[in-house]
Amino acid sequence: MVRLKNRYLLVNILYPELGGHYLQGRKAIPDVVEFNQPTTDALTAGALMKGLKAEIANVFGDYGSGAVSESITVKYLSPATSTFILRVSRAHYRIAWATLSLMTQIPVKDGRNCVFRVVRVSGTIRKAEEEAIRRARELILKTRQQLGEKRDSILDDIFGSTEAETTKEEDVLTVDRSDSEEEKDDSDGDG
Amino acid sequence: MVLDSDTTMADQPGAKRKHDKHVKGHEIAAKTIKTPPFSYAHLQLISDSDNIKDLDSLIVRSHITAALTQFLGVTGSAISVDILKVEGTECWIRVPREDLSSVVAALGGWVGGKENEDKVGWKVKGSGNWLSILVGERGREGIWKE
Secondary structure (H helix, E strand, O other): OOOOOEEEEEEEEEEOOOOEEEOEEEEEOOOHHHHHHOOOOOOOOOOOOHHHHHHHHHHHHHHHHHHHHHOOEEEEOOOOOOOEEEEHHHHHHHHHHHHHHHHHEEEOOOOOOOEEEEEEEEEEEHHHHHHHHHHHHHHHHHHHOOOOOHHHHHHHHHOOOOOOOOOOOOOOEEEEEEEEHHHHHHHHOOO | OOEEEEEEOOOOOOHHHHHHOOOOOOOOEEEEOOOOOOOEEEEEEEEOOOOOOOOOHHHHHHHHHHHHHHHHHHHHHOOEEEEEEEEOOOEEEEHHHHHHHHHHHHOOEEEEEOOOOOOEEEEEEEEEEOOHHHHHHHHHHHHHOO
């Protein structure tokens, strides 16, 4: 059986229209957080697929629709982190990538203006997941850096907030999944 | 396409014999064009009905755009197609070389015409990188048909 090859695209949804929103204490939300703010819950995997297929038909016509329709799926979608992983066949993943670049708003009713940014293309979903984790961690560190100078004074302001831009004082504990876990099991012991 | 040109030393009046002795052979220059910038296609509009009006550039343009838009979407309608000549129900077009296969596929599969009118379609009589060969092949179909 010939193996069907796929590509997994890790995509971020960015909101570059900085609106100047403010936290309770009248301190500005860091730009990093506002760029990567959560997406409305109305965006489900089905809505995303429907919007994406309609846009592919518009931009690439019957050829594009036919080329990717069988293999295109949303493998992971998190509206809270505005991230999703898309699976496409290897031969035609650039059709999906170009279409994402040309979409300008969330494919739901009254969707907000946004930018779909493909940040990683990989042959396995595992590497895409690891990249998503790595980026989420970097985002937290960047946010803490931007708040860093005034961290003590605005701690009270942000402590009570329920939005995603909350940053807690305790350290972010992360455990790295070792890449060579399986190799250790298979390797021959020399002694 | 390979162009060969021989250049020999021209005979000048009162040419120095001494100089002629050093002319050993010919200078040969060869050039191969692997990727010509444009490709050409020869099309004919065919229809169910017997009386089909003669084409003009506008009709050709609108039919080609409709075919490309249906098959390739916005990116298809953006392919630059030059209409070189329109004659009767036939026309000659020029497209960038890398788009030739997409354009031929789009034109071949398109069916036009409104619901209560007769259907029309494009017949691709020839396509290729060199216009001169396409023109020369025009009489090819009539060889076996009297």
